[in-house]
Amino acid sequence: MKVGVIGAGAWGTALAQVAASGGDVVRLWAREPEVVDAVNRTRENPLYLPRIPLAPTIFATAALADLADCDVLLLVTPAQHLRSVLSDAPVADKALVLCCKGIEAGTGLLMSETTQALYPDTPVAVLSGPTFAHEVGRGLPTAVTLACEDRAVGEAIAARMKRPAFRPYLSDDVIGAEIGGAVKNVIAIGCGVAHGAGLGLNARAALISRGFAEMTRFGLARGARAETLGGLSGLGDLVLTCSSTDSRNFSLGTALGEGRPATELLANRRTVAEGAFTAPVLRDVARAAAIDMPIVEAVCRLLDGSAPVAEVVEALLARPIRDEIVR
Numbered sequence: 447m448k449v450g451v452i453g454a455g456a457w458g459t460a461l462a463q464v465a466a467s468g469g470d471v472v473r474l475w476a477r478e479p480e481v482v483d484a485v486n487r488t489r490e491n492p493l494y495l496p497r498i499p500l501a502p503t504i505f506a507t508a509a510l511a512d513l514a515d516c517d518v519l520l521l522v523t524p525a526q527h528l529r530s531v532l533s534d535a536p537v538a539d540k541a542l543v544l545c546c547k548g549i550e551a552g553t554g555l556l557m558s559e560t561t562q563a564l565y566p567d568t569p570v571a572v573l574s575g576p577t578f579a580h581e582v583g584r585g586l587p588t589a590v591t592l593a594c595e596d597r598a599v600g601e602a603i604a605a606r607m608k609r610p611a612f613r614p615y616l617s618d619d620v621i622g623a624e625i626g627g628a629v630k631n632v633i634a635i636g637c638g639v640a641h642g643a644g645l646g647l648n649a650r651a652a653l654i655s656r657g658f659a660e661m662t663r664f665g666l667a668r669g670a671r672a673e674t675l676g677g678l679s680g681l682g683d684l685v686l687t688c689s690s691t692d693s694r695n696f697s698l699g700t701a702l703g704e705g706r707p708a709t710e711l712l713a714n715r716r717t718v719a720e721g722a723f724t725a726p727v728l729r730d731v732a733r734a735a736a737i738d739m740p741i742v743e744a745v746c747r748l749l750d751g752s753a754p755v756a757e758v759v760e761a762l763l764a765r766p767i768r769d770e771i772v773r
């Protein structure tokens with residue numbers, strides 16, 4: 447029994463380490479030959495997860511076909527590349543665990559929907575939650591949501607992934623788990639902006655709370671359950687990502703808030719800040735469904751450079767007074 451991990455960025459590498467720490471042999475697909483070489487030769491991924499010693503049972507490869515003998519595949523590419531990588535992956539007879547957080551540009555599909563469009567008969571689970579890769583890689587205590595519509599498949603994957611310091615909680619709300627992970631990245635950019643612009647901690651707390659209201663509104667409209675959005679993959683991840691410069695999304699927002707242009711910040715990035723890609727597609731899907739998401743709209747204006755920080759903040763504060771709870 448082998449676990450296949452597709453994507454050897456920070457999170458794929460950390461999850462490979464989790465799987466290997468339980469005794470599984472792991473095949474780790476990396477896009478970059480230098481990552482394959484470094485993992486196999488030095489037992490480290492210096493490009494994406496430096497200074498974390500990797501288990502000897504993690505074998506990196508540049509060939510997706512080498513994952514054909516795995517019984518579980520963890521998909522850990524950036525969301526916008528999931529479709530192309532998955533199209534080439536040896537998926538037959540395997541359970542798929544989606545670990546990326548985002549909404550597909552062009553289609554507006556969640557990752558499970560993209561996957562089911564490609565492989566309608568394959569069981570799909572979502573693993574999501576407050577999980578900085580460098581902490582998981584170091585074995586620090588972490589809890590996640592493991593969502594799967596098929597209870598037996600979900601239980602089998604959770605049993606396979608659980609470790610003394612890595613604790614999955616089961617759910618059957620796949621869409622809810624995905625929406626939390628996608629929306630929180632956009633709100634984290636907004637919180638970073640508040641940090642970078644020196645707007646204070648009151649503003650950050652307001653953005654987290656009102657951002658959660660937007661996540662809930664969007665999620666409920668798409669059929670997610672409120673308790674999922676209030677769980678690890680929603681509120682839990684929102685709080686983590688909105689509170690730390692360890693977050694790439696929060697850091698991107700911080701630089702925006704300091705006045706640096708998005709084009710400069712996003713050009714030639716090696717690591718992914720998913721919120722920058724999710725924001726415009728989330729805005730468009732929300733608009734089409736008449737779901738009010740003013741913070742998401744504001745983040746989009748900062749990312750596309752159509753308004754400076756001061757104008758966006760003023761517009762948010764000048765919105766008409768309304769009830770706090772509006773479904």
Ligand SMILES: NC(=O)c1ccc[n+]([C@@H]2O[C@H](COP(=O)([O-])OP(=O)(O)OC[C@H]3O[C@@H](n4cnc5c(N)ncnc54)[C@H](O)[C@@H]3O)[C@@H](O)[C@H]2O)c1
Nearest residue numbers: 454455456457458477523524525527546547578579717718
């Ligand atoms: N890093 C974390 O702490 C963390 C935690 C939970 C979830 N995630 C999610 O996991 C996903 C992967 O993020 P990460 O942090 O591992 O990435 P990363 O930022 O560490 O690395 C970027 C990754 O993108 C890959 N990539 C770049 N261009 C590509 C292409 N054309 N096709 C396929 N892959 C390409 C690179 O090979 C690399 O694996 C994201 O959706 C992210 O939100 C990350």
Ligand SMILES: O=P(O)(O)OC[C@H](O)CO
Nearest residue numbers: 575576577578693694695
């Ligand atoms: O660094 P970020 O902002 O991509 O966040 C990483 C994880 O999603 C936190 O759970």
